Amino acid sequence: MEKKIIELDQGWSEMKIGVSKLIRILEGKPEPSFESEQYMNLYTTIYNMCTQKPPFDYSEQLYERYRGVYEDYNKKTVLPCLRGKHDEYMLRELSQRWGINKVLVRWLSRFFFYLNRYFISRRSLVPLTDVGLISFRDLVYQKVQCKAREAVIALINKEREGGQIDRAQLKNVLDIYVESGMGTMDKYEEDFEKFLLQDTTSYYSRKSARWIDEDSCPEYMIKCEECLKKEKERVSHYLHSSTEPKLVKIVQDELLVVVAKRLLEKENSGCSALLRDDRMEDLSRMYRLYNAIPNGLEPVAEAFKRHVTLEGNALIKQAEDAAATGGNGGGGGLQEQVLVRRIIELHDKSMLYVFECFQNHTLFHKALKEAFEIFCNKRVATSSSAELLATFCDNLFKKGGIDKLSDEAIENTLDNVVKLLSYISDKDLFAEFYRKKLARRLLFDRSSNDEHEKSLLTKLKQQLGGQFTSKMEGMVTDMTLAKEQQQKFEDYISSDSMVNLGMDFTVTVLTTGFWPSYKTSDLNLPSEMVKCIEVFKEYYGTKTNHRRLLWIYSLGTCQVLGRFDQKPIDLIVSTYQAAVLLLFSDADTKRLKYKDILEQLNLSHEDLTRLLHSLSCAKYKILKKEPASRNISQSDEFDFNPKFTDKMRRIKVPLPPIDERKKIVEDVDKDRRFAIDAALVRIMKSRKVLPHQQLVSECVELLSKMFKPDIKMIKKRIEYLITRDYLARDTENPNTFKYVA
Structure with a gap:
């Protein structure tokens, strides 16, 4: 039996009844719900009209009439409802109509579902x-x-x-912009987002202009943080997620980037003031805000660097002023020691900011390093920073220098010393000053703790390499071996009954290559001392034939008993001073002329003047000088002063200090010339041919770990190596060098 043909108008009149019923339900008008039988009848009607044989297949006409349902509804119902409404009321109506439209689409597409299965797919509609x-x-x-x-x-x-606003309603309205793009964000971005971002820019530009004038830096940043938080909340509640990075960038640009300089440099509340007043929370907030901005931390790091530099320069200025008024400009004064301690305190404080507030960011480590390099390489009065740090270490390690500090505090101080040294350009100069002072501590038993000495050397070795500390470590080892040698010498003396030195005699045997160079002289020693030296030579000859002893009398000390009228006093003097005093030990010796002393001791005028000044013109006048005056002349005569006395039973007679700074600097300059030569040869040996500028830059880079080489000096050393036939100029290009050695 054949199916009855459904004509287009007949079938559509049935569909219109169903569509009208659906629209009345969605409009909220009194209408009973669809029963399952009604729903199936509508679906079946469409199915039958689409599956009839041509010319009764009405798929195309039904597709067009399906479209017409929406057009008719939108023109006759939706638009009239929207025309008379504005602002929130219009948005509410639009949101409601959009919701009805989505439900209408869902139901109608079910009624006409058979069109989707075959007709639409075949026609690509x-x-x-x-x-x-x-x-x-x-x-x-x-x-x-x-x-x-x-x-x-x-x-x-x-x-x-x-x-207060209805966020859910805004979400529904903005969904219209998103879904109108039919799978793309074009409509949302072009019709809404672009205008929102423009308005947001204007809004926060106005806010920024007002807040930057009215608020302090911390207050301004709190508002910025709150604004960023609120904008992100808006995205999560009703804006599309793709808007968030754009919106955040605008807020950051207008509130933070545009006013960065003014904000960070605000008087009494900017970055410098926050650092000065330890406003850790505000500094952390500043870091969080600017860290979220590409390259945003650079102005903050620059402000941090500027603050640390100003603080450091202020410490240098204070030390210079104190040295000028107090006269402590010799590198060992109290003010210089205070300066180093204050710089260490500044470093600790600055590092705390880097770790706690700036999250250990490399940019702030770099800023801190650059700041300290600026003021740590400035001179204080006549002293370089390298000398000041070496002197600080010397005072630290001397007996009494660190006795009251805990082991933890000592280690922390040593760590800080190494950190400060890393900022100093002239590390080789520090090494030479430190070695000189270490030598005196070791030789004169002034070091408070050998373990702390070794600890610093270990830290320096880790930081700067074994070559930097090799000589210093050799000195420490020498002292240990010297003590063992002395014990063996004493055993040697006690085992030989024929040997009687007549005095206590201690010898410290050192390795020349490790220790600083010291002045030697052919001093005519008293016979008592000569006897001791000969005995030791005889002993040492039994131990080794490979080492030659060179006696450094300038480092020796003696304890001489002075028999004065009131009481005997033990005099702690140098070997040179002892040699002078023993000239007056003979009862027949009443008075000696300057010339006589000079000839008997075989000393230079400079050395003898210092010795006689310390014994006759300084604090302790053990010798009488004729004529009496504060200066030594070659016509003076000297005599033992039996009336000398002192409240102490034992006194140390110091020699006038010698400023060794000039010699140390000269020695370092000499070593630098050799270092530059070696670096140039090493570079050219590996490269064979190099242009002048590249050779100089590579030489600077190679040597900068120990000192900052002078460009003029490098050029001079290049010329020197050319004369020595290590290098040669290229015949075609004079600015290019070839390795020829």
Whole structure:
């Protein structure tokens, strides 16, 4: 039995009844719900009309009439409802109509579902669900989107000012912009987002202009942080997620980037003031805000560097002023010691900011390093920073220097010394000053703790390499071996009954290559001392034949008993001073002329003048000088002063200090010339041919770990190596060098 043919008008009249019923239900009018039988009848009607044989297959006509349902509804119902409404009321109506449209699409596409299965797919037509969305977009959205956008932005600004709005409604309205793009974000971005971002820029530009004038830096940053938080909340509640990075960038640019300089340099509340007042929380907030901005931390790091530099320069200025007024400009004064301690305190404080506030960021480590390199390489009075740090270490390690400090505090101080040294350009100069002072501590038993000495050497070795500390470590080892040697010498003396020195005699045997160079002289020693030396030579000859002893009398000390009229006094003097005093030990010796003393001791005029000054013109006048005066002349005569006395039973008679700074600097300059020569040869040996500029730059880079080489000096050493036939100029290009050795 053949199916009854359903004519187009007949079938559509049945569908219209169902469509009208559906629209009345969605409009909220009194209408009973669809029963399952009604739903199936509508679906079956469409199915039958689409499966009839031509010319009764009405698929195409039904597709067009399906589209017409939306067009008719949007034109006759939706648009009239929207025309008379504005602002929030219009948005509410638009949101409601959009919701009805989505439900209408869902139901109607089910009624006409059979079209989707065959007809639409074969013809590559727009799917049923998209037909409804496109109709709403073209007939409703295009006409109201401008007004809707203005209303939405107005509500967003109302919320920014603290007002309450219906976020869910805004979410529904903005979904229209998103879904009108039919799978793309074009409509949302072009019709809404672009205008929102423009308005946001203007909004925060106005806020920034007012806040930067009214608020302190911390208050301003709190507002910035709150604004960023609120904008992110807006995205999570009703804006599309793709808007967040764009919105955040605008807020950052307008509130932080544009005013960065003014904000960070605000008087009494900017970055420098926050650092000065230990405002850790505010500094952490500053870091968080600017860290989220590409290259945003650079101005903060620059402000941090500027603050640390100013603080350091102020410490240098204080030390210079104190040295000028107090006269402590010799590198060992109290003010210089205070300076190093204050610089260490500044470093500790600055590092705390780097770790706690700036999250250990490399940019702030770099800023800190550059700041300290600026003021740590400045001179204080006549002293270089390298000398000051070496003197600080010397005072630290001397007996009494660190006795009251805990082991932890000592280790922390030593770590800080190494850190400060890393900022100093002239590390080789520090090494030479430190070695000189270490030698005196070791030789004269002035070091408070050998373990702390070794600890610093270990830290320096880790930081600067074994070559930097090799000589110093050799000195420490020498002292240990020297003590063992002395014990063996004493055993040797006690085992030989024929040997009687007549005095206590201690010899410290050292390795020449490790220790600083010291002045030697052919001093005519008293016979008592000569006897001791000969005995030791005899002993040492039994131990080794490979080492030659060179006696450094300038480092020796003696304890001489002075028999004065009131009481005997033990005099702690140098070997040279002892040699002078023993000239007056003979009862027949009454008075000696300067010339006689000079000839008997075989000393230079400079050395003898210092010795006689210390014994006759300084604090302890053990010798009488004729004529009496504060200066030594070659016509003076000297005599033992039996009336000398002192409240102490034992006194140390010091020699006038010698400023060794000049010699140390000269020695370092000499070593630098050799270092530059070696570096140039090493570079050219590996490269064979190099242009002048590249050779100089590579030489500077190679040597900068120990000192900052002078460019003029490098050029001189290049010329020197050319004369020595290590290098040669290229015949065609004089600015290019070849390795020829």
